[in-house]
Ligand SMILES: Nc1ncnc2c1ncn2[C@@H]1O[C@H](COP(=O)(O)OP(=O)(O)OP(=O)(O)O)[C@@H](O)[C@H]1O
């Protein structure tokens with residue numbers, strides 16, 4: 001059953017599917033991999049403009065993530081920081097040593113005396129007994145957003161007070177609707193035998209130049225729902241998109257999927273040359289009980305993405321009822337995901353859809369605490385919503401990937417040629433402050449692996465986060481950071497991960513990502529922690545490490561999982577029947 005609703009989903013579904021906010025998440029050869037962020041950078045980042053440099057010892061205290069009784073204050077030493085001139089910190093007489101040893105507890109006593117109110121790692125705002133009570137107190141002391149901000153088109157939720165009155169009462173209960181959809185499992189043989197069921201799946205799988213499937217995860221994930229329907233004597237009309245074709249484009253045909261689908265389903269799947277029209281009508285009419293008809297790519301019609309009602313009606317005309325199992329496309333309000341529900345009843349959720357919602361809504365809304373989120377990936381700008389939303393839920397937030405350099409720079413570090421979003425420096429500072437205000441332990445890497453160029457064969461070395469040499473770029477988190485992150489994760493019972501820790505595509509810079517993948521697999525299998533992986537590249541990294549089956553849940557949706565984690569509602573889900 002889909003878990004009960006969460007109070008934080010509060011945004012209107014209307015605009016959600018309307019924008020193509022982000023590129024496809026998986027590296028899809030058929031559609032071309034999205035350009036790496038570095039491809040858009042000038043050859044050299046401008047050097048930092050602030051000076052003179054002052055060095056200071058930062059001492060931050062992380063919160064008691066070991067739980068109420070075993071709580072102890074643990075000190076984490078960050079390497080020396082090049083302070084902003086206006087910070088007016090007492091300079092040390094000499095630059096402090098940097099490197100991995102700095103986070104070990106054998107620091108000179110003089111250093112331990114220097115405690116700065118620096119929000120970099122988190123602060124000791126944690127509650128002694130009940131984590132949420134401390135967070136509650138802190139948050140309720142903040143002013144509530146103005147009515148105008150809450151209705152803002154940015155649809156951000158988590159700068160809102162998460163423990164104030166239940167938003168369902170205020171905003172009409174869309175979030176409840178997300179979590180209480182009718183499942184295909186409620187349909188019995190009486191409902192299904194001899195019926196034509198329109199199943200929208202997300203079969204948007206990567207194909208190589210020879211049209212060979214390079215990752216069949218999404219096909220396999222769609223099998224349980226279809227098999228269930230076939231076993232109950234239904235006739236399945238299967239629809240999907242593939243890539244982002246502009247009109248009919250042979251390389252985006254779903255035909256190459258037929259053999260694998262037939263093999264997995266144990267039936268000979270019939271393929272149509274179109275998704276609407278006479279041929280489809282004939283093939284659908286000829287389907288036997290337990291037969292499967294695969295329609296051609298619904299995106300060959302522009303009406304699909306426009307959610308054109310006439311097109312939706314045509315799609316629906318060949319079937320009796322509707323099942324949406326396309327979680328990966330549920331954030332799109334398209335004809336085959338949303339429009340078609342106006343013409344087919346019942347319209348229910350498939351098993352994959354349910355599982356995704358169970359984890360990405362249910363487990364995230366009611367996590368077994370302590371709850372940690374690991375957010376990486378290339379840019380902070382693509383993860384703002386996720387970070388803000390998770391800040392209201394988690395006890396520990398670990399940041400990695402390319403985005404950390406924007407945080408470092410915002411705090412006065414020199415970052416060499418690392419990826420930096422200059423226009424997000426203030427945002428980075430404000431996220432740090434929000435973490436502090438909410439009592440979240442925000443962990444940034446204390447050391448990084450830097451490279452002299454963005455290449456697999458680049459020269460590399462590990463340096464303290466504060467000591468990135470000019471002309472070098474950070475491409476992975478360092479061993480000390482991995483150790484600190486692992487220790488923090490050891491204490492957690494629910495962990496969600498989105499975005500790799502480094503440029504894991506290059507073997508030399510994959511250690512941080514691999515270590516996190518191994519850690520999560522280990523925590524799942526040995527400790528029973530709930531681990532959820534969302535986001536195209538993090539999923540790819542886990543698959544690459546061969547650890548996918550060790551995690552509690554690997555999401556099949558990149559954009560959809562991100563939107564859910566941001567607290568947005570998914571139109572493809574909202575349109576389904578209530579349970
Ligand atoms: N230090 C770094 N510098 C530059 N790029 C990085 C760095 N660390 C990671 N990356 C890149 O980030 C990319 C992944 O970022 P992305 O935000 O797409 O993550 P994701 O897991 O795919 O999440 P989602 O699909 O939900 O956006 C990878 O291609 C990786 O090479």
Ligand SMILES: O=C(O)[C@H](O)COP(=O)(O)O
Nearest residue numbers: 024025204328329558559
């Ligand atoms: O790969 C995905 O994320 C889904 O199939 C949705 O694809 P889209 O981003 O092209 O809508």
